[in-house]
Amino acid sequence: MKNEQMMVVENKTIAAKTHELTLSGPLVDAIDQPGTFLHVAVPGDDLVLRRPISIAAVDQDVGTCTIVYKEMGVGTGRLARSRAGDQLEMLGPLGEQGFPVEKPQVGEDVLLIGGGVGVPPLYYAACELVKRGVTVSVILGFQTAAAIFYEREFHELPGCDVRVMTDDGSNGHPGTVVDALNERPSPPDWLFSCGPRGMLRAIETHAAHPKTNGYVSLEERMGCGIGACFACVCETGDGSSYRKICREGPVFAFKEVVL
Amino acid sequence: MMEKEPRLQVTLPGLTMKNPVMPASGCFAFGREYAELFDLSELGAVAIKGTTGEARFGNPTPRVAETSSGMLNAIGLQNPGAQAVRDEELPFLAGYDVPVLANVSGSTPEEYVEVVQTLTDAPNVGAFELNISCPNVKEGGIQFGTDPDAAAALTAAVKQVSTKPVYVKLSPNVTDVNAIALALAVEAAGADGLSLINTLLGMRIDAHTGKPILANEKGGLSGPAVKPVALRMIHDVRQVTNLPIIGMGGIQSAEDVIEFLFAGADAVAIGTANFTNPFVCPTIIRELPSWLDYLAMESVGDLRQQGVNI
Numbered sequence: 001m002k003n004e005q006m007m008v009v010e011n012k013t014i015a016a017k018t019h020e021l022t023l024s025g026p027l028v029d030a031i032d033q034p035g036t037f038l039h040v041a042v043p044g045d046d047l048v049l050r051r052p053i054s055i056a057a058v059d060q061d062v063g064t065c066t067i068v069y070k071e072m073g074v075g076t077g078r079l080a081r082s083r084a085g086d087q088l089e090m091l092g093p094l095g096e097q098g099f100p101v102e103k104p105q106v107g108e109d110v111l112l113i114g115g116g117v118g119v120p121p122l123y124y125a126a127c128e129l130v131k132r133g134v135t136v137s138v139i140l141g142f143q144t145a146a147a148i149f150y151e152r153e154f155h156e157l158p159g160c161d162v163r164v165m166t167d168d169g170s171n172g173h174p175g176t177v178v179d180a181l182n183e184r185p186s187p188p189d190w191l192f193s194c195g196p197r198g199m200l201r202a203i204e205t206h207a208a209h210p211k212t213n214g215y216v217s218l219e220e221r222m223g224c225g226i227g228a229c230f231a232c233v234c235e236t237g238d239g240s241s242y243r244k245i246c247r248e249g250p251v252f253a254f255k256e257v258v259l
Numbered sequence: 260m261m262e263k264e265p266r267l268q269v270t271l272p273g274l275t276m277k278n279p280v281m282p283a284s285g286c287f288a289f290g291r292e293y294a295e296l297f298d299l300s301e302l303g304a305v306a307i308k309g310t311t312g313e314a315r316f317g318n319p320t321p322r323v324a325e326t327s328s329g330m331l332n333a334i335g336l337q338n339p340g341a342q343a344v345r346d347e348e349l350p351f352l353a354g355y356d357v358p359v360l361a362n363v364s365g366s367t368p369e370e371y372v373e374v375v376q377t378l379t380d381a382p383n384v385g386a387f388e389l390n391i392s393c394p395n396v397k398e399g400g401i402q403f404g405t406d407p408d409a410a411a412a413l414t415a416a417v418k419q420v421s422t423k424p425v426y427v428k429l430s431p432n433v434t435d436v437n438a439i440a441l442a443l444a445v446e447a448a449g450a451d452g453l454s455l456i457n458t459l460l461g462m463r464i465d466a467h468t469g470k471p472i473l474a475n476e477k478g479g480l481s482g483p484a485v486k487p488v489a490l491r492m493i494h495d496v497r498q499v500t501n502l503p504i505i506g507m508g509g510i511q512s513a514e515d516v517i518e519f520l521f522a523g524a525d526a527v528a529i530g531t532a533n534f535t536n537p538f539v540c541p542t543i544i545r546e547l548p549s550w551l552d553y554l555a556m557e558s559v560g561d562l563r564q565q566g567v568n569i
Contacts, residue, residue, distance in 0.1 A: 001295060001296070003296065003537060003538065041535065041536070045328075045483075045511075046327065046328045046483075047325065048325065048328065048329060048330050048482045048483070048531050048532070048534065048535045049323070049325045049330055049534055049535070050534065050535070075325075089536075091537060220320055220321065221320070221321040221322070221323050221324065222323070223286075223323045223330070223332065223534045224286070224292070224533065224534045224537070225534075226292040226293075226295075226537070227288070227291075227292045228286070228287055228288040228291075228292040228293060228533075229285070229286060229288070229323075229332075229334070229534065230288070230308075230317060230322070230334050230337040231320070231321075231322045231323040231332065231334060232320065232322075233316075233317070233320065233322075233337065234320070235316070242316060242337075247292070
């Protein structure tokens, strides 16, 4: 975990209100697991909370990492206006439990399901899996055609099978990621997912097969981002304890926590 | 490790502080996470997370929401319980050269007494801070913090079992008259110091759904937005008592600390700003000497003296 000023290399709009920010700085050296995130300080003194944004890609050779975020309000709006050469303060990488990309073996059925801005950490996971020779299938869910991003990037990964779903049917297949999941002939060996809580809940329910090793990445409003403030806790699946999403997550195995 | 600055030292009941800066209760847990970022021995003290008799899970999420120059929280006093704090958290903090201000909460006076009994002989607990003003729990907390008689009775009960000095953390969710009455009531009951302010009760609503953002609907407002309220209350309470005051509410910078000391605080606690900048406490401590130079003051105590006279 480091806190440092990172330099904006590029900031571009990749879909409706969705932006991809590429950053450089020594902090990149510490990024080694898909699912981890950066806690981004918004420029200006009036916004007191940092924004947790998951890491979409890392390029250790050139020393950059990429984050993707949706413009939701004043804070993300300010991030969207940052330009190449600007400095942004980042704390990270945060989260001790990311997607276990080292576990799936070549030849196993690995399925990644992303919804909206839940897609970016799965792209990082897919890149790491492909690097190990593991091929992946991807289901991407968006509300509408204008919201779609990273479809081409996934297609460009060797052996990657991509299926895009839109709620309104304006692009790809009409329906939800759960509809696509249900159409698959057999349960996957590995399933990694990130997206809205309701989507994750549905996936955990529909993919609860003994053969499937399932993992979900959770989002929550955070205070400190490092485990001190107890803002982003969730109950463990057996109801006996709790986990801090920022610290002990953000990725959890199916049933590890209550979704 | 920072150099020791004698000019920054503050001696309060139970708390011999290298400097007047501590993280505020609830914003720093028990220090483990921030210890990964800087040496906790640099701090004047550490105010630990509000501790209850048994472990508490707290409120449903979302528990935080951002506001204009501030934030709302409704954590709901999540903590591992007094015995676990005694056995697991205080020994960790004992590894650092920093006194602990143990924040105590409860649903009943008996629970406050129980927590204090459990923690009072822990060697690194310098003093207690009674949280009688948490707006985020249904039972306990604020009900003790708005009634001077109840606050005084609770203070007296805790003083009977405590071997350490007791500070009482006052709420801003009262009238001016009541704030003064509360301060005087707990002083008469034996309080060794005061902490003020706790958070202001607030609310935000999601404009897209019409529903409150916090699962608890309402929460405690903190951050720079509350700073003027905190300064006003510290100033007003300072006019009626000489008890030591730990001031807090929206402090983000060394300049803010100077304001609080001028208003009559003896030391300060920093809460929300730790989330904005995890290094805010050591940064402020480093900047304080140049503020003393600028003001031609020998020590932080001089500022407090000046403050009494305004």
